[in-house]
Amino acid sequence: MRVEYRVLGPLEVLLDGVPVNVPAGRCRVLLATLLLRANEPVSTGEIVERLWDGTPPSADRAGKTLHMIVTRLRRALGEASCVHTRPGGYAAVVEPGQLDLLRFRAHVAAGEHTEATALWRGPVLANVSSESLHRDFVPALTEERLDALERRIDTDLARGVAAELVPELRALTTQHPLREVFWAQLMLALHRSGQQADALAAHQEVVAVLADQLGVPPGSRVREAQQQVLAGDVPATPPLPQPHHVPRQLPTALPHFVGREPELDRLDAVLASGRLVAVISGSGGIGKTSLAVQWSHRVANRFPDGQLYSDLRGFDPTGAPVNPISTARDFMLALGVPADEIPVGTEDMLSSYRSLLSRRRVLVLLDNVRDVAQVRPLLPGGSHSLAVITSRNRLRGLAAQHRVFPLDVLDPDESMVLFGGRVGAERIAAEPQAATRLVELCAGLPLALAVVAARATLDQHPLGMLVEELEHAALDALDTDDPLTSVRAVFSWTFSCLSPAAARLFVLLGLHPGPDVTEPAATSLLAAPSAEALDELVRYSLIACQRDRYRLHDLMRSYAAEEAAQRLSSAERTAAQQRFFDHLMHSALAATAKSDPLRQPITTPDPAPGAVVLTFEASTDADRWYAEERAVFGPAVAAAGEAGFDGHVWRTVWAIRHFLLATGRWREGERLQRLAVAAAQRAGDLEGECRARRGLVSCLVPEREFDEAEHQLRAAVALDERLGDLIGLSNDLRGLAYLLGRQGRYADALDPLLRASDVALRSGDRIELASVSASLAFVHHELGDHLEAARRAEQARDMYLDLVPDERDTVVASNRDTLGSIYRALGRYEEAEANYLRSVELQATLSYRHYQADTLVRLADMKRELGAADAARGYYLSALAVYDDLGFAKADDVRELLSLVERPVPPQ
Known part of the structure; x- marks a missing residue:
C-alpha cells in the first residue's frame, strides 16, 4: 500500500x-x-x-x-x-x-x-x-516556490535555454510584477533568443512598474541584465532546439477566484478517470469561464505541448457565432503549422487538425459554445489532449460520452469572499450589514457581484446607497454601458434563442413566487404541457433542475418578472396566477385528505381549467409532497394575498397546517395563519376567519402564548356560534380544554370538554364524538382518575377503529399513546407497552415524528422503572435519533436519561 x-x-x-x-x-x-x-x-x-x-x-x-x-x-x-x-x-x-x-x-x-x-x-x-x-502559511510557501523557480530558470539559462522560457517568464512577470529576478531573466531570455528590442522594451516596462508601484529604480539583477543586452553578450552554449511551437493562450486567471471546490474536485476526477472532454454549463454570468480558466491553469502543466483558447461567441449580442473551421485554422497556426501547409478543404483541414493534436498533449479551452454542431469539429483527436468547454447550453449530445458539469450560483459565504476581495476588507468592516445585503441581492451571481464591486470601488459609493438602488430596481442597478457586462443584456441574449413555447413559459415563470417550481405547477401556469419547454429552459441554463424541481436564481427571476410585466396583458397574468394558486391549494387539500383524514372538511370552489391537481395514493406520498413544497407555500400565500386571491390564502394555509405542526414549524405557521385571518376578514368570509383563528391557536400554544391563544379561541367560538357550526364549536371547546391543560389547569379543562361532548352529541358527528372522548381520557388521566380515563380512551379507540380501520391518523395514534400511559399508571404494563408500540408504529407512517419520539421516551421511562435497562436504552436511542434529526432541544434531555441506564465500563 x-x-x-x-x-x-x-x-x-x-x-x-x-x-x-x-x-x-x-x-x-x-x-x-x-x-x-x-x-x-x-x-x-x-x-x-x-x-x-x-x-x-x-x-x-x-x-x-x-x-x-x-x-x-x-x-x-x-x-x-x-x-x-x-x-x-x-x-x-x-x-x-x-x-x-x-x-x-x-x-x-x-x-x-x-x-x-x-x-x-x-x-x-x-x-x-x-x-x-x-x-x-500560504504566503511563505509561495515564496519558497518562487525562490526555487528563480533558481530553476537560472539553471535553464545557464544551459543555453532561452526561447522556450519566454512565454513562462512573460506570465511570471505579469503575475509577480514587482519580482525583479523574473524581469531580469525575461530580458536575458529575449536577448539570447535574438529579440534584443523586446529585451530592452522589457527593461523599460520594469523601470516604469517599479517607479509607479514602489517609487524605486531597478536593483542589481535588472541592471546587470540590461548591461548584457546592451553589450550584445550571448553565451557560447547554443540554445536547445525547439521541436514545435508551444502556445500559451489561456486567459489570465481571476485574482479573486473563490469557491467552486466541489466543481474543481469533479473536474480533477475527469483526468483521473481518463476522460478528456469536460463541459461546464450554466446561465449567463454564473462564472463558467472563470472556473474553466482557473482549472485549466491548475492542470496546464500536464499538457506540455501548450494550451489553446477560443471564445466561440455562441451567445454574442451580434448574433454571429464563430465558425469552428476558422477556429481550427487559428489553432493550427498557433501550433506552428505554416499557413501554406494548412489544407484548404474543410474536411482535410479538420482531419489534419485532429491528427496534429493526437500526437501532442494540448489543453483546448473552447469558451461560450452555442451548440454541439459548433464544438464537435474542434474536439481533439487521440487520447492525449484535453478539451474544456463552456456553454449556456447543456450540450446533451456530448453528455453520453463526456462529463457535463452544471454550474450553480455561489453560496453566501463564497459570495462575500468574492465581493470582499474586490472592495477590500475595510469597506466590508465599515458597512457590514450593507455588504451582507448587497451579497444577498446579487443572488450568488458572480457577474452581478463583479458589477456591484466595480461600482463600489470606482465610484466610491457607500455600500448602503448601492443597497437602496438594488432593492429598488436590481437589474437597473446592474446595468452598464457594456453589453458584455450588463446583467440584463447577458440574460436577453439567451432568451432570444428560445422557441415560442419555452419563451412564453419563461415569461410566465416570472409570475411564480419561488423559490422553485415543479412540472405540474409550470403546466398550470402555461395551461398546456410544459415538459418540453422546461427541458429547453434547462438546456439553455435559464433554469436549473434538481430532483424534478426547477429553479431560477433571484436575478433571473427579476428578469422573468420584467418580461412578464411587458409581454402579458393584465387578464393573462390574472388567469395564469389563478391556475397556479388553484394547483397549489387543491393539491394541498388532497394531501391533507390523506394525511389527516378525520379532519373536518371546508367548502372549496372548483379549480380553474388548466390547473393541475395532484392526487396521492398514501399519507406518506402526501407528506413527501408537503416537504418538497415547503419553501413554496410561504411565498405563494403572500403572493396570493397581494394579488387579491384571499380565498386561496386561508384555504391553502388551512390545508398545510397539519404539515407545519407535524414538523414543529410553529412560528412559520403563526405567520401564515395571521395572513389567513387577515385575508378571510378582507373577504368577509366567516368560515375562513374561524378556521384561520383556530389554526393560529394551534401554533401559539406550543410557544406558550396562552393569553393570545385564548383570545383567538374565544373569537372562534363566537364565530362558530354565529355560523351555527356545531362541529366547529365542539372543536373550539376541545381546543380551549387543551389550552388549559397545557397550563396544568386540568380541573378547569373538564368544563369545556363536557360542553363539547353535549355539542358533539347534538351534531351527531362520530369523528367529533370520538375526539371528545379521547380528550376526556387524557384529562381524567392527568387528574389521577385512571379508571375513568381508561373507559373514555377505550371508547375513543373503538370509535376510531370503526372510522379508520387501519388507524392511520394522528389523533388515533395519539389516543393509543394516551392508553399506554393510562395502563402504565394502572400497572397493566404489557397492555401499556402494546399501546405505546402501536402508537409508535402508526406515527412512523404519519407526519408527527416528534410525537413518535415523545412516545418512545415514555416507553423507555417505563422500561427503566421496571429494571429493563437494555430495552430502555434502545428506546431512548431511537427517540434521540428522531430529536437530533429534527433539531429539537429535547435531545439533550434524552441524553441525560441515557446516562441513567448506561452500562458500567468493564475493567481492562
Whole structure:
C-alpha cells in the first residue's frame, strides 16, 4: 500500500495512486493544518482556531465537534489515515516521501530545482476554505516556490535555454510584477533568443512598474541584465532546439477566484478517470469561464505541448457565432503549422487538425459554445489532449460520452469572499450589514457581484446607497454601458434563442413566487404541457433542475418578472396566477385528505381549467409532497394575498397546517395563519376567519402564548356560534380544554370538554364524538382518575377503529399513546407497552415524528422503572435519533436519561 499526501496545490490524498475523497469543509482544514506541520504535534487550541477561523463556539461544543471531525476524517481516509492523537492535540505522521511539501524541500536542499518546482500543481490548498491557513502559511510557501523557480530558470539559462522560457517568464512577470529576478531573466531570455528590442522594451516596462508601484529604480539583477543586452553578450552554449511551437493562450486567471471546490474536485476526477472532454454549463454570468480558466491553469502543466483558447461567441449580442473551421485554422497556426501547409478543404483541414493534436498533449479551452454542431469539429483527436468547454447550453449530445458539469450560483459565504476581495476588507468592516445585503441581492451571481464591486470601488459609493438602488430596481442597478457586462443584456441574449413555447413559459415563470417550481405547477401556469419547454429552459441554463424541481436564481427571476410585466396583458397574468394558486391549494387539500383524514372538511370552489391537481395514493406520498413544497407555500400565500386571491390564502394555509405542526414549524405557521385571518376578514368570509383563528391557536400554544391563544379561541367560538357550526364549536371547546391543560389547569379543562361532548352529541358527528372522548381520557388521566380515563380512551379507540380501520391518523395514534400511559399508571404494563408500540408504529407512517419520539421516551421511562435497562436504552436511542434529526432541544434531555441506564465500563 502506497499513500501520498499533497498540499502544493489542491489538497489531495492518494492511496495506491487512486484519489481518496477528503470531505470538504472542516475535515480538509484539519488535515491541511496537520500536514503543514507534518510530524509535529498541533495543540487542540490551535486546531480549533483554524477550524473556526478565530471565532470558535464554546469550548465544550468546540471540543465535541473537533472529536467528531477527527472521527469523520479518519473514517474517510481509511487505510490512508495519518492522523494520530498526541497529548493535548493531534499530529499527521508521514514519511518524508509521502508528503509533496517534504519532498519539495528535500529537492531544494539538494539543488534539484526542476524536480522541486514540478511538484507544484497550482495554488497551495486551493480546495481548502480557511482564511487563517491562507493567511499564515500560504504566503511563505509561495515564496519558497518562487525562490526555487528563480533558481530553476537560472539553471535553464545557464544551459543555453532561452526561447522556450519566454512565454513562462512573460506570465511570471505579469503575475509577480514587482519580482525583479523574473524581469531580469525575461530580458536575458529575449536577448539570447535574438529579440534584443523586446529585451530592452522589457527593461523599460520594469523601470516604469517599479517607479509607479514602489517609487524605486531597478536593483542589481535588472541592471546587470540590461548591461548584457546592451553589450550584445550571448553565451557560447547554443540554445536547445525547439521541436514545435508551444502556445500559451489561456486567459489570465481571476485574482479573486473563490469557491467552486466541489466543481474543481469533479473536474480533477475527469483526468483521473481518463476522460478528456469536460463541459461546464450554466446561465449567463454564473462564472463558467472563470472556473474553466482557473482549472485549466491548475492542470496546464500536464499538457506540455501548450494550451489553446477560443471564445466561440455562441451567445454574442451580434448574433454571429464563430465558425469552428476558422477556429481550427487559428489553432493550427498557433501550433506552428505554416499557413501554406494548412489544407484548404474543410474536411482535410479538420482531419489534419485532429491528427496534429493526437500526437501532442494540448489543453483546448473552447469558451461560450452555442451548440454541439459548433464544438464537435474542434474536439481533439487521440487520447492525449484535453478539451474544456463552456456553454449556456447543456450540450446533451456530448453528455453520453463526456462529463457535463452544471454550474450553480455561489453560496453566501463564497459570495462575500468574492465581493470582499474586490472592495477590500475595510469597506466590508465599515458597512457590514450593507455588504451582507448587497451579497444577498446579487443572488450568488458572480457577474452581478463583479458589477456591484466595480461600482463600489470606482465610484466610491457607500455600500448602503448601492443597497437602496438594488432593492429598488436590481437589474437597473446592474446595468452598464457594456453589453458584455450588463446583467440584463447577458440574460436577453439567451432568451432570444428560445422557441415560442419555452419563451412564453419563461415569461410566465416570472409570475411564480419561488423559490422553485415543479412540472405540474409550470403546466398550470402555461395551461398546456410544459415538459418540453422546461427541458429547453434547462438546456439553455435559464433554469436549473434538481430532483424534478426547477429553479431560477433571484436575478433571473427579476428578469422573468420584467418580461412578464411587458409581454402579458393584465387578464393573462390574472388567469395564469389563478391556475397556479388553484394547483397549489387543491393539491394541498388532497394531501391533507390523506394525511389527516378525520379532519373536518371546508367548502372549496372548483379549480380553474388548466390547473393541475395532484392526487396521492398514501399519507406518506402526501407528506413527501408537503416537504418538497415547503419553501413554496410561504411565498405563494403572500403572493396570493397581494394579488387579491384571499380565498386561496386561508384555504391553502388551512390545508398545510397539519404539515407545519407535524414538523414543529410553529412560528412559520403563526405567520401564515395571521395572513389567513387577515385575508378571510378582507373577504368577509366567516368560515375562513374561524378556521384561520383556530389554526393560529394551534401554533401559539406550543410557544406558550396562552393569553393570545385564548383570545383567538374565544373569537372562534363566537364565530362558530354565529355560523351555527356545531362541529366547529365542539372543536373550539376541545381546543380551549387543551389550552388549559397545557397550563396544568386540568380541573378547569373538564368544563369545556363536557360542553363539547353535549355539542358533539347534538351534531351527531362520530369523528367529533370520538375526539371528545379521547380528550376526556387524557384529562381524567392527568387528574389521577385512571379508571375513568381508561373507559373514555377505550371508547375513543373503538370509535376510531370503526372510522379508520387501519388507524392511520394522528389523533388515533395519539389516543393509543394516551392508553399506554393510562395502563402504565394502572400497572397493566404489557397492555401499556402494546399501546405505546402501536402508537409508535402508526406515527412512523404519519407526519408527527416528534410525537413518535415523545412516545418512545415514555416507553423507555417505563422500561427503566421496571429494571429493563437494555430495552430502555434502545428506546431512548431511537427517540434521540428522531430529536437530533429534527433539531429539537429535547435531545439533550434524552441524553441525560441515557446516562441513567448506561452500562458500567468493564475493567481492562
